[in-house]
Amino acid sequence: MLNRIALPILAMPRPAKRVVVLSVDAALCVLTVWLAYYLRLGEWVKLSGDSFWQPMSAVGVSLVLALPIFIVNGFYRAIFRYSGLAALMTVLKACAVYTLLFATVITAFGIDGVPRTVGLIQPLLLLFTVGASRLMARFWLGGLYRNQLRMIALPRVLIYGAGNAGRQLAAAMANSHEMRVVGFMDDDDRLHGHVLNGLSIYSPADLPGLVSSLQVSTVLLAIPSLSRHRRNELIAQMQRAHVQVRTLPAVTELAQGVVSTSDLRELDIDDLLGREPVSPNHILLGKNITDKVVLVTGAGGSIGSELCRQILAVGPSTLVLVEQSEFALYEIQQELQERLDGDATLLVPVLASVRDAQRLGEVMADWKPDTVYHAAAYKHVPLVEHNPIEGIRNNTLGTLTAAQVALAHGVADFVLISTDKAVRPTNIMGASKRLAEMALQALAESAPRTRFSMVRFGNVLGSSGSVVPKFRRQIRDGGPITLTHPDMTRYFMTIPEAAQLVIQAGAMAKGGDVFVLDMGDPVKIHDLATRMIELSGLCIKDANNPDGDIEIEITGLRPGEKLFEELLIGNNPRPTSHPRIMKAHEEFLAWPALLEKLRLLEDLLDQRNVEGTKQLLIELVSGYAPQDNTIETAIVDSRLRYSV
Template identity: 50%
Template sequence: MLNRILGWSRAAKRLVVVGLDVCLGLMAMWLAFTLRLETPHWPEGLQWLAYALAPALAFPVFAKLGLYRAIFRYTGINALITTGKAVALYGALLLGCLLVAQWEGVPRSVGILQPLLFMLLVGASRALGWLALAGRSRHAPYRLLIYGAGSAGAQTAAGLGNTRQYLLQGFVDDDPAKVGRSINGVRVHAPWDLPEVVRRQGITDVLLALPSTTRERRRQIIESLHELPVRIRTLPGLSDLASGRVTVTDFQDLEIEDLLGREPVAPDPGLLGRNLAGTVVLVTGAGGSIGSELCRQILREGPRQLLLVDHSEYALYAIHHELRALVPHGSAPDALVPLLASITDPERMADICRHYRPGSIYHAAAYKHVPMVEANAGEGVLNNVFGTLNMVRVALAHGASHFVLVSTDKAVRPTNVMGATKRVAEMVLQAVAASPRPPFGPSGDAPAGPWICPTRLSMVRFGNVLGSSGSVIPLFREQIAAGGPVTVTHPDVTRYFMTIAEAAQLVLQAGAMAEGGDVFLLDMGDPIQILDLAQRMVTLSGLTVRDARHPEGDIEIVFTGLRPGEKLYEELLIADNPLPTDHPRILRAREEYRPWDELQGLLHALHQAARGGDAAAMARLLHQLVPGYHRERPQALP
């Protein structure tokens, strides 16, 4: 019956509520007369005018104050306050009319009694409607605890009362003063009681309503929930609670930063914008994971012009469309310039730099997926090595003051073509920065004294980026949502991880600290075991891992074996000689490289081999160029 009523049109529902209020107004009038005359009442004579006056006054007042636009299932304290205001205004009008009219047989006290009774009846009708609709949630598929009994938790609970997906079973809070008390009839539990509460009440989800807590405390709470068979969700923030209503679409999976296992590295504001404010900045690979985040952060620092370079039309369109909304009002029309171009086209890149004269270049364009580059080694070499060489060439030719290469931990003792090409790209920057004479152009152009590279060339090395297109995090989430299995290459594989924001900030700060030929890297703490990460994501989704010890589990983890060129462990340093920088968590390394005079001959041969598709020659030259490069033999699964 209730579902049938909810299926009515909005006009039909509104008509029913108006009819109900008319009936309640007449009932309140009858009760007022009965109480005043102290006997059951039947209207006579002019008393009928009082009965007619009640709905005639109530309807326009209620309509004007929006009572017939309200939705019963969202009835709350604000709606009841509005109802009280409407009835008070109506009562004042009714009393005024009765005092002026002086109808025979109509006591003036009815003008006070009837509005009071009417307010009780109308308020009760709204409350009963809300209870009837809220009762439908008793069969909700998800049983929820809210971790956090503060204002965010209370607002969330108020909104959840209107949903059919979740049935709120309680709050959890660290504050001993709140434990044992209740919020709107819902009990607040202590954190140490969680296992028992989850078991006894069949909890399926825990919602973190802690928008202002520290990242460290969030991680401690998540760790404490790790072994419980519940899915952990989070709120996007207090701004999303402003409406006072929360639906299932407002809930999110845990933020990627919550999976990091360490506190994100805070940027140094002084370093972050040192080379950006009021300058022309160029970002290659602007549509990629790192490039797009670089563009967002650069735009916040107020560059005079930001040049977005990408060879993917859609990626360039997407980031340009997004950033246009972030450009400060009143900026020049050409403050944001999308440039469809490939870094492997030296003429096109030279034209761009000749026309716009960028002061800082952030080179994020690269082929980075290990198996893809392994299967297309020639394209990987041309893009990662010679695309970088092209960019260095045009940076020097057109007066860029800073050039930063986005590199990878896979460049350290590489076991795959992608890592080897990135290490060669690093060596190009190191060799050019240290060259005693101009590396490009006739030797006769060299000045009499020692030549100093006019562009500060530097490179930034970091590990896997959480949430990027190449990260395992999105893949694991898709696999978990599909019911598994979750695929891990090897039980012992480990990786360093950082957030996209950390990676972009590291690149920008490194550019500000560059002296020439620097290799920068982030102190990323301990590496994370991928198997642990997969298990953690399964359990935090409220599911269990299916294995030999738990055959009844939900999600199976399958080991697929290392891919071609993949290794078990990644490193950030070739030599063990990191030096401190102006940022306490950023290190500088000066690693061995080949002088430019020696390097350029090998680069020429590598270019010929890549253009000709000679895989054997490319492999031989990469081995010759990069000490320590060797193909990793796949590890046998235990």
């Protein structure tokens, strides 16, 4: 209805609008004189008879003085629906001039029948009513009331933390069109029941009741310095309350203490894991990197790119980025170039395949790397399962090629990024990685000039193909979350933590070492999906709750996929100087015997003999037990050679 009245007024020509506003101001002059009489006499003056003419003289003086003053001060040139503080200051100045003149005429000189106090009361009333009329025009015609209505419909949120970050966040969100802050929560019981900037401060224990009474859908964590242990407790509490949780970055990431709504983000992967990260040993981080030439293969991949970021932070003299994907190489090179900020490190982007010995030889001859981190690999289990020939060529023979070229050019340290899938593998990817490990172990024994080592760890969250981005996307799309088996478990680690541990493990190598990262307890994927759904403020849809939001759909195991992953073949890990790094003892063939088998493997790959390759892998890789349909699903006949 307000819109229906406002639109015709807004459509009027400017001269007509000015006449309307001038008429309103004239009416306010009359109204305020009448009100001033009432406030002075204690009764309403009748608008008839002799008593009518006494206030009319005051009305006449008001109109004669007010309207010219208003015109001179530009009252009728302003666009009221966009007016703000400047327009109100103009009203205040004009009314001050009017007050001086009107009080001089009515109070100082006086008019017969007009009480002198009217000269003081009426200007105050006029100031109030004229100012109120401008505010009403801005609120109504400018659409502010619509903004207020929209604010009422916004998702209602609580800010956890009434400290500096929480206050800044509340101020930044005061005019937000995304969510509406309805209160604070804080651990300090001295603040409970108090009001901060118009918002009540509640106890965290009241959250379940607040979700219902205040219709809260989201909690914003605004305590950047919160310990991991306490953070995990809060997340578990909010998970039970079925509210969405968003967080501010760590205190070190907040620029100059200024917080805005753009800083809000979904929970970190660390929060989903609930693991306490261990601070890196900076001596180990810098041992094989600082002021040295470092080469990273697979530099554009998930692990390789994070390795490059961590390496760059330690200050190598030169960082050589080897990558076969032009786009991935361009992306990481541009990102790292921006991070340099005048540092002395030289970035060298190289387009090359690790299977090209000549190209790798040219690169290593030109740049003479001290340390090589070999992260290039095909790692997606189902894809490698359907493309076994290419997977083995890249993961096993590519590793061997890179290692032999590094050995020939005097590289001091060569670190292979391996995987828990290499332990008693059920898929081609895992078997190819274990065979790559065995090749390095054998080389280390026969050629000690280069320290070859391997670092084995489980899944990294946030990498390409990781379940967390996939689950987030599925939740955002309304589900279902697809899970291959309800009992599937995996070891998880964040990419930055894994990259730091790889660097530190490589620095401890003596030659032929198989390092195993402490991944913590294995995580049940179904529990991770449940946690993500509940921390998004949603409910699981299942037989017990058919009206839930997100369903978890079981799709069945994929080719080569295991229910449970292991980190060790044997059960004899030895500790190292780092609490998160262990050293495994794994059996392997001596180099002469293994070299003969690797040549046979290469011949089978050249013949594209998948069955023969499979049998050789079973012979070489301890515990390799391929699923019955592993290879059969990948090969049909010679017409499908492109897939093998």
